[in-house]
Amino acid sequence: MIVLGKETKALAMLLSGFLLWAGAFLLIYFTQATGCSLGWQEIEVFGPLSLQRGALIVLYLLACGMHLGLIYAFGRSDTRAESAFAHQTGRALAFAALAASLFCFAGILWLTAC
Amino acid sequence: MLLGAAILFVLVMGLFVLTLFRPGFGSGVSIKGWIVAGGLLLPIPVLVALNFYALFQGERLLPGDVASAYRIEAHARQWQWEFRYLDEPGAPSTVDVLHIPAGLPIEVVATSEDVIHSFWVPRLGGKIDATPGHAARIRIEADRPGIFGGVCAEYCGTGHSRMRFRVEAHEGPDFRSLVERGFEQ
Numbered sequence: 656m657i658v659l660g661k662e663t664k665a666l667a668m669l670l671s672g673f674l675l676w677a678g679a680f681l682l683i684y685f686t687q688a689t690g691c692s693l694g695w696q697e698i699e700v701f702g703p704l705s706l707q708r709g710a711l712i713v714l715y716l717l718a719c720g721m722h723l724g725l726i727y728a729f730g731r732s733d734t735r736a737e738s739a740f741a742h743q744t745g746r747a748l749a750f751a752a753l754a755a756s757l758f759c760f761a762g763i764l765w766l767t768a769c
Numbered sequence: 770m771l772l773g774a775a776i777l778f779v780l781v782m783g784l785f786v787l788t789l790f791r792p793g794f795g796s797g798v799s800i801k802g803w804i805v806a807g808g809l810l811l812p813i814p815v816l817v818a819l820n821f822y823a824l825f826q827g828e829r830l831l832p833g834d835v836a837s838a839y840r841i842e843a844h845a846r847q848w849q850w851e852f853r854y855l856d857e858p859g860a861p862s863t864v865d866v867l868h869i870p871a872g873l874p875i876e877v878v879a880t881s882e883d884v885i886h887s888f889w890v891p892r893l894g895g896k897i898d899a900t901p902g903h904a905a906r907i908r909i910e911a912d913r914p915g916i917f918g919g920v921c922a923e924y925c926g927t928g929h930s931r932m933r934f935r936v937e938a939h940e941g942p943d944f945r946s947l948v949e950r951g952f953e954q
Contacts (some may be wrong), residue, residue, distance in 0.1 A: 760816075766824060767831050 660725035665738040668745030673723055674753030676759075683760055686710055691769035706756040718760065722753035777815070826847065830895045830908050838876035838908060845879070845886035845899040846919065846930030854948070861930045861951050868947055871914045871938040879905045887923035890936050911938035 659667065687707075690696065694708035727744040787794045795803065809821030842853040842864075845895060852867045854860045855878070870903070871877050879888045879899035897907040911917065921932035939947060 718814060762824060 661738065665741035667739075668729075668741045669748065672722070672749035673755075675718070675721055675725060676752040676755050679714070679721070679756055681761065683711060683714050683718070683763065686714060687763070687768070696725060696768045701758045705768065707762070707768045711768070715756075715760050715763055718756050719753065722749065722756055726753065773815075789906045796869040803830065816870045816895040831906075834929070839870060840878065841869070842875045842878045842907060843888045844869070844882065845888070845925075845932075846882035847868055847884065847926050848921070848932040850888075850919075850932070851920075851933075857948050863952050866933040866952075867919070867934060867936045868944065868952060869909075869911060869936060869938050870941050870944040871940070873911045874896060874908050877907050877909055879907065884925050885923050886921045886925045886932070888916050888919070889922035892917045893936065909936075911936070914938050914940050914943075 690707040690710060695710065696705045698706040700706045700709050726746070726749045729742070729749055731741075784795075798806070810866045829897065841857040842855055843854060849865055850867070851862050851864050853862045858877040877888060877897070879886075879897050880903070881899040881901045883901065885901070886899040886906070887896050888899055893911055895907060897905045899905065915938055917936040917938065919934045921929060921938055
């Protein structure tokens, strides 16, 4: 098990929210481009829902779930004693990153997929 | 858009000038208040509005009902544009001049022979890269007859800056007779 130093832990807390957002962005962008290239928008999987939109919606929900998990972890973890500033700011950034993901990636629900 | 930008510019510059010439201006508002108002309340609605405007514009530029659009291939090569009229069998292609009917959506299929170019007519809509091996589609439309400048918007070699073209939009009957004359004007 990797044991993080106090400073590394503080840095990880500050970066975690938007690193998660960046990872979700890459994954959604990659899936969108790959799906369009493979013609997923023409494969219907559930009524009028295409494989392309279905895959993007799954990733969107997954990203939101991971953001909520991070916020939950901030609520449970006992890192306040180590760095109150990093904990408080990291938690606020985790909420901001959730809002950013909800807003930025919502286009996959209604924009033309390809 | 220009009006909105002008209002914001005057607001920000006005606040700046007031802080310079009226000492103590704004001290009634806390530092946190300024940060929240200037850093969140002012930019977020503006950015959200611009974002939705851009997304709706983007949707409008995408090829929709293909059957209703007039199709033209914009074939790029170093350093010229050849326009092929896909819905006019037998019509000759034109070089660096694109003739279109006004008031009709045009689907441009951008292709390339050599390197990556980019088709862009600023007055008529967005731009799209012309990539070798791909056929990228974009929709443009001229509301009225006229001449509109177009450029290659992706650096494509030493002749890039000369790789310009023009779009001539004609009234429907004028366009039809031009096609029948083989684009001889």
